[in-house]
Amino acid sequence: MTAPPGDVPRGRTRITTRALTRLIARVTADALAVAADQVTVGLTDAAGRLSVHVRAPIGIGALTGPSTGATVLERAERAQKHIRHETARLTGTDVVRVVVQVTGALIRSTPRRPQRAPRAEGRRVL
Amino acid sequence: MTNIDPTPHTSTVIDxxxxxxxxxxxxxxxxxxxxxxxxxxxxxxxxxxxxAARALGAIRNAISSTDLSQGVSVEVGETQVAVDISLVAEYPIELQKVADDVRFAVITAIETLVGMQVTEVNITINDVHMASDDDDTDPAEARVQ
Known part of the structure; x- marks a missing residue:
């Protein structure tokens, strides 16, 4: 991945796929309220522009708890815009499209007692 | 391209x-x-x-002999220098901004301290560091105390 030529005097800037992948995974994780290691990022070249495909579960608050007000579909759509915007802002690459594939739901149950706290990930429901 | 080894044999005479x-x-x-x-x-x-350089660097740090030129490779001519730098950026900084800032800092340092002209500083951002990477403690465990 190379920065657009002409903008940068005296030398080029290269961002490796690893850096790009990890950054997008983190942005996606934040948008979907899951851990970054649960996100799979696919990057493809679309005529010199960047095409992003992310696969991740979506984190959902306890079903018995207060509602967040947004449906999964709305949140996924918001996440898609967020990923596109943040990737472009942070990496300076030209993002042509972002595909968000929600692979499952992570229901977060709030821990009741400090001791014997459940795993932070909660229960995974497909 | 000049490899950085502990005893470089290359040097430059500035006319x-x-x-x-x-x-x-x-x-x-x-x-x-x-x-x-x-x-x-x-x-x-x-x-x-x-x-690899950073893994080796961690060991060097442990024995307090930090390699300050780690990740830097230079090509020195008669009066000009070209620099290649590879680095890990801190999330959530803008990568292009880090690269531009590094380029500016390196050019300024070399041109003022060494007095040679810098032709180019090529920068490779090879990874992004997340603050959570250092977090080895299990969040569930942290809640206990």
């Missing part, structure tokens, strides 16, 4: 600095060390070097 009473020789390792010091001071730079 502009040589007078009738002697000549000034600047080793490649001096230039790369100055570039390394300048680069690692830039905000948003977490570390210099790639995976």
């Amino acid at each position: 502009g600095l040589s007078t009738g009473t002697g000549k000034t020789v600047i080793h490649d390792s001096v230039v790369s060390k100055i570039a390394g010091i300048a680069a690692r001071e830039v905000t948003g730079v977490y570390a210099l070097g790639g995976g």
Whole structure:
């Protein structure tokens, strides 16, 4: 991945796929309220522009708890815009499209007692 | 491309600095060390070097002999220098901004301290460091206390 030529005097800037992948995974994780290691990022070249495909579960608050007000579909759509915007802002690459594939739901149950706290990930429901 | 090893044999005689009473020789390792010091001071730079260099760097740090030119490779000519730097950026900084800041810092340092002209500073951002990477403690465990 190379920065657009002409903008940068005296030398080029290269961002490796690893850096790009990890950054997008983190942005996606934040948008979907899951851990970054649960996100799979696919990057493809679309005529010199960047095409992003992310696969991740979506984190959902306890079903018995207060509602967040947004449906999964709305949140996924918001996440898609967020990923596109943040990737472009942070990496300076030209993002042509972002595909968000929600692979499952992570229901977060709030821990009741400090001791014997459940795993932070909660229960995974497909 | 000059490889940075502990005992570099390459060096440069700067014509502009040589007078009738002697000549000034600047080793490649001096230039790369100055570039390394300048680069690692830039905000948003977490570390210099790639995976292998950083693993080795961690060991060197442990025995307090930090390699300041880690991740820096220089090509020194008669009066000009070209620099290649690989680094790990700190999330959530803008990568292009870090690269531009590093480029500026390195050019400024070399041109003022060494007095040679910098033709180009190529920067490779090979990874992004997340603050959560250092978090080895299990969140469930942290809640207990």
